[in-house]
Amino acid sequence: TQLLEQSPQFLSIQEGENLTVYCNSSSVFSSLQWYRQEPGEGPVLLVTVVTGGEVKKLKRLTFQFGDARKDSSLHITAAQPGDTGLYLCAGASAGNNRKLIWGLGTSLAVNP
Amino acid sequence: GAGVSQSPSNKVTEKGKDVELRCDPISGHTALYWYRQSLGQGLEFLIYFQGNSAPDKSGLPSDRFSAERTGGSVSTLTIQRTQQEDSAVYLCASSLRGFQETQYFGPGTRLLVL
Numbered sequence: 001t002q003l004l005e006q007s008p009q010f011l012s013i014q015e016g017e018n019l020t021v022y023c024n025s026s027s028v029f030s031s032l033q034w035y036r037q038e039p040g041e042g043p044v045l046l047v048t049v050v051t052g053g054e055v056k057k058l059k060r061l062t063f064q065f066g067d068a069r070k071d072s073s074l075h076i077t078a079a080q081p082g083d084t085g086l087y088l089c090a091g092a093s094a095g096n097n098r099k100l101i102w103g104l105g106t107s108l109a110v111n112p
Numbered sequence: 113g114a115g116v117s118q119s120p121s122n123k124v125t126e127k128g129k130d131v132e133l134r135c136d137p138i139s140g141h142t143a144l145y146w147y148r149q150s151l152g153q154g155l156e157f158l159i160y161f162q163g164n165s166a167p168d169k170s171g172l173p174s175d176r177f178s179a180e181r182t183g184g185s186v187s188t189l190t191i192q193r194t195q196q197e198d199s200a201v202y203l204c205a206s207s208l209r210g211f212q213e214t215q216y217f218g219p220g221t222r223l224l225v226l
Contacts, residue, residue, distance in 0.1 A: 030212070031212060033214075040219065040220075041217075041219050041220075042116070042203050042205065042217025042218050042219055042220055043155075043203075043217050044217070045214045045215065045216075048214070088154075088155070090155075092211065092212045099157045099160065099168070099170075099171070099211060100157070100211060100215075102154050102155040102156075102157075103154060104152070104153070104154040105154060
C-alpha cells in the first residue's frame with residue numbers, strides 16, 4: 001500500500017517565522033501536488049512538481065521534489081496569518097493507478 | 113466561471129436513514145471524484161468518473177454507498193442505511209480530463225449521523 005507521511009502533523013508559529021513541512025514516501029511518484037485547505041472549504045491546488053530535484057517558488061512558498069521522486073518539502077518564509085490552514089500533499093502513482101495518494105496533512109497556525 | 117458546487121452544505125440525519133449528496137462539477141470537466149474526509153484520516157478516495165468509461169468504484173467502503181453521474185455532469189452520492197461512522201465531510205472534485213491534472217474541489221457536505 002502506498003502511503004504519504006506528512007510531518008509535522010501540527011505546527012503553531014508566530015508571524016514572521018520560517019517553517020518547513022515534509023511529505024515522505026517509500027514509493028516513487030510521477031508527480032506530486034501540494035494543496036492548502038481552509039476551514040469549511042475544499043483543498044486548493046498550490047503547485048505540482050514533476051521532475052526529480054525540481055524546485056518551484058510561489059511568492060514566499062518554496063516547494064521541492066526529491067531527486068528520487070519519493071519525497072517533497074514545502075518551505076514558507078516569513079509566515080503570515082493568511083498562511084494558516086491545512087497543507088496536504090498528494091502523489092500520482094508512476095503506474096496506471098487512477099487515484100492520487102493523499103497525506104494526512106499538516107495543520108499550520110500562524111499567530112499574529 | 114463557476115466552481116464546483118455541492119449540496120447540501122450540511123446534513124444531519126438519523127442512523128438508518130438514506131442520504132443523497134449532490135455535486136455540480138465545473139462545466140466541461142470530464143473527470144469527477146468523490147472523497148471522504150474524516151478528522152485524522154485524511155482524504156479517502158471513494159469513486160472516480162471519467163467521461164463515458166465505467167466508474168472506478170474501488171474506494172467505496174461498503175455496498176451501502178453508491179454514486180451515479182447523469183449526462184456526464186451532475187453526480188449524486190447515495191448512502192443507504194447511514195451509520196454513525198459515516199459522519200464526515202464528503203468532498204467532490206472535478207478535473208478537465210484525468211487524475212494527474214488539477215482537481216478543483218467543492219466546499220464539501222458535512223454529514224452528521226446521530
